[in-house]
Amino acid sequence: MSTLKPIQALSLDSVQQQSFIKFYKSLPEKPPTTVRIFDRNDYFSVHDVDATTAAKEVFSSLANIKKMGVEPSRMDYLVLSKGNFEILVKKLLLVRRYRVEIYVTEGSVKGNDWELKYKASPGCFSQLEDVLSDGMGVSEENAPCLMAVNIKTDPVSKGRLLGVAFITACEYQMSVTEFTDDDLLTQLETVTVQMAPSECLVPASDTDEYKALKKVMERAKVTVTKLKKTEFSTEGLIQDLTRLLKFKDDQKQDANVFTETTKEVAMTSLAAAVKYMSLMSDSSNFGRYRISTTQVDYFLHLDSAALGALNVFPELGDASHSRANSLYSMLDHCRTQHGKRLLAQWLRQPLRDINLINERLDIVQVLVENSALRLQLHDDHLRRIPDLQALARRLTRKKANLQDCYKIYQAITRIPQLLNCLSTSEHACVHSSLTQPLAELRGDLHKYQLMMQSTLDMDAVERGDYLVKPSFDEQLQSLATQLERVQNSADKELSKAARDLGLEAEKTIKLENNSQYGFCFRVTLKEEQGLRGKKKYTILDAVKSGVRFKTSTLDELNDDYNQAKTTYETEQAKVVTEIVSIAAGYSECLFCLSHMLSRLDVLVAFSIASATAPAAYTRPVLTESLDELVLKDARHPCLELMEGVSFIPNDVVFKRDQSLMHIVTGANMGGKSTWMRSAGSIVVLAHAGCFVPCSKAIIPRLRSVCARVGAHDMEQAGQSTFMLEMQESTHILKTATPDSLVLVDELGRGTSTYEGCGIAWAIAEELATKTKCFTLFATHYHELTRLPSLHPGVIVNSHAEASVVDDQLVLLHRIASGAATQSLGLHVARLADLPDSIIEYAEAKQAQLETNLFDIENSGNSNENSEGQQIIVEFLRKCKEIEQSAASDEIMLKKINDLKNDLFQHNNQYVKSLIVA
């Protein structure tokens, strides 16, 4: 629980309370995902349901909630200090992905003259940069990105045409795309995963398309904000873009020169996003934005299910920082904030171009092999690089101060050492993609360095003060001389007082200059006696550290000093504004530098993860050929980092003409999921340009990794397990291609055994014979192990080895070929300490069921079985009919009764076994 406590209760009398409640209730309706905060000058308040939301977020307890007003209109409220207000706002926007409204008043905080002054949402919180003391910052993994989607009918194909726009304000980036999509909006899901927006704007509509869109966004944990359809109007958009976009010198200054503007539907979305972010109201945005087309096919497709199944990222708000949490946490050895953000982007957008992948791998290899270079970059250089991207943005917004300019200066000053360090490698790739561009940038930024050296008082920086060098400006110089003169006079006064009191200046009597008293003297408590009876000394205070006092001369010097200092500060502020505006001219170079250093940071992080893993990683070989995918001694990159785990490596071998699909069986806890997740993680790492936890890896250039693994997040999405399973399976069937890796784990669990088995069977066959993708299919339905005999050369059996020794289950975590012979579920239950009585009963029941099934299987009468199946189908059909037509209970009961009688009349072994079961 947080130790922070609210500072006070609202000091409103009962009439003021009633009147506030009335005002509060009169505010426009809002969803619970929008939280209203009232700024009461030195503290803040939240009310009604928002009080509960805020109390949970800040205090993890409802104890601080208070009540205002009288019944029936009593209302909860919570008071927050400034610090807690900031915690709340950051948690709401970055973790919960809620919206925030901040109300302020020009009048009394006890009145009702409130005005909505600031609005922020997960994809757009630039307004809050002025409200929060350290700005909003961006979360480690994510620069806030706003998305907008509009759906129209394609005039040519009559299909569903989606126009999508993204704006990443901190990078001044806009990107747009248009595509036709299927009912489940699979392409939209891919692009959403790749771009990772935090908020999506849509026109208010309840059509099926928007319902499907909402589901996609729920899975990707993106907040949906509905806007009036008129917000998607493109009126005035081209003029706005002409002001916002950056043109080359020789380019016509007209947004129409960018082909992106011809995408009509995407432009409607971009119009909504530009308006929502109020980009036009901040002139620092003008001439800065770049527009591009979102390139979905450049990257390995991952959907939300795959991201979740492979634990690519930690859960939102997960603060445990364990390396074993996710691929991101495992790789995050980054030293810079922009490096961390780039790492997240590389994991969301693994490459598909083998040359580009190899370029990354080349550098990782150099760094893996050269540990001195790796450690120097990581521990000496990157560690000292500030968030250049954020600083460059502060410069462009004219919000930077001298300290920011100094931080940039320091980073630039490190470049020569960094270049020296990189030059120890002679690898062509290091030279062309790192050393050379960095050296060029250094040339461009040299002038910035000179400017800072001539304007910034470096001596003052040593003391922690960021001041302009007085010699830089004539007036500043004369004011500085004046200040120095006053200081000298004060020093003389110190010597005089020391002589008078028989003390030693700077030792037993000291001169101080503080904000409370200005110039004053201080003696220790012991020396205080000497002051007694001397009227020229006025005692100011007596504290533990001594007695402070002044003279009338010090008083006069104070006046002079303060006057000169105020003028100095005013003059200095003017010079600082000038320096910042000159520095802003370098922001473009700084964005490049930040990008280059973040790239280096991520590659160093890759090399550290690769070189320091429990067993060394290997460089994967990426191939254009889809003939095979071979991972020798594959390990799970996160699991092997967990304390106490001694990981057993396993091979994953797919050969197109031998083993395209593995049906994976074996005991619970045997290691099936881990094997599949290892394969998925390795493929993602390889496409991101990282070494992989294997002894050998041959990986074809893939289009997508699709996964249906585990029952993650179902409660959150408010969907049934089975429904979600089926949706994910449909998604896989629609998107998987021969160049996909598909991981399916325990499909069909959410329904009856026979139905589930049937569904799993059908999907497995479809993937192996029609889609022809690389598939690992883990299942507890033993029936599926018959598939290899039906599709030899395509499907093979593999199993997680386990055995029972002296009635003890031994899980070997080794994957071997062939089907598992026994399920061993009851042994696992015993391992999990299920009560003995339950286990015994379960064993008896299992025996009974097996006998029934044995009877059926041995009935040898396949006609009888198929007859049985028909009866069941008929039974189910009738049940459905009753559900739909039930007008009253009596009728229903009668129908059910009739049905039962019908069923019991059949003398079919198969049906009987079901009734018994």
Ligand SMILES: Nc1ncnc2c1ncn2[C@@H]1O[C@H](COP(=O)(O)OP(=O)(O)OP(=O)(O)O)[C@@H](O)[C@H]1O
């Ligand atoms: N190769 C391995 N080396 C070491 N430990 C492993 C290995 N594979 C799995 N384990 C351990 O076994 C646990 C269970 O593994 P996993 O979830 O993969 O089993 P499973 O066969 O999928 O189980 P279930 O069928 O119940 O889902 C893991 O959490 C891990 O601790």
